[in-house]
Amino acid sequence: xKSITEYIRSPLTIxxxxxxxxxxxxxxxxxxxxxxxxxxxxxxSHAGVSLAAGSLxxxxxDIESTARFVCVVGNRGIEVQNGCNGxxxxxxxAGFIIAYPxxxxxxxxxxxxxxxxxxxxxxFRITTFVLTNYYVPQYIDVYHEYSSFIIFYPIxxxxxxxxxxxxxxxxxxxxxxxxxx
Numbered sequence: 001x002k003s004i005t006e007y008i009r010s011p012l013t014i015x016x017x018x019x020x021x022x023x024x025x026x027x028x029x030x031x032x033x034x035x036x037x038x039x040x041x042x043x044x045s046h047a048g049v050s051l052a053a054g055s056l057x058x059x060x061x062d063i064e065s066t067a068r069f070v071c072v073v074g075n076r077g078i079e080v081q082n083g084c085n086g087x088x089x090x091x092x093x094a095g096f097i098i099a100y101p102x103x104x105x106x107x108x109x110x111x112x113x114x115x116x117x118x119x120x121x122x123x124f125r126i127t128t129f130v131l132t133n134y135y136v137p138q139y140i141d142v143y144h145e146y147s148s149f150i151i152f153y154p155i156x157x158x159x160x161x162x163x164x165x166x167x168x169x170x171x172x173x174x175x176x177x178x179x180x181x
Contacts, residue, residue, distance in 0.1 A: 045067075046067055052127040072130060086122040090118055
């Protein structure tokens, strides 16, 4: 039978401790550094709207946008508020990549590549909000409710899976590194 110290030293326990510390640190950083002046939230919202508007304009739609608002000309617009700019999901994704064991080079690749990909996914989401609001405005509330599940979560879960498969960590969950005695 395993002693309590063997459980505490297990890679899985260490992972959960890291996750707790990372998310606690993220919450403190967000609440006391990022939140008071909203600079990161504001940048993510404005950049997402700007890129979504540019993408739609490039594809031929006549678009109006200012700061957080974007719309097809002559139609009601959408506003990207701080809670809808993807920052919380970016933090969640980054926390897992940082906490899960692996080499630093691969970790940085997955971290920054994944964050960039998720940012682009949010631009796509904003773009689809504008089009949903234009073509089927009666479904905008339903789309707002479920678009994260449709767009973000499959991407995050796939990236996490790829990280666990490519992180050079052989026996993290299997317990192969522990004796059975």
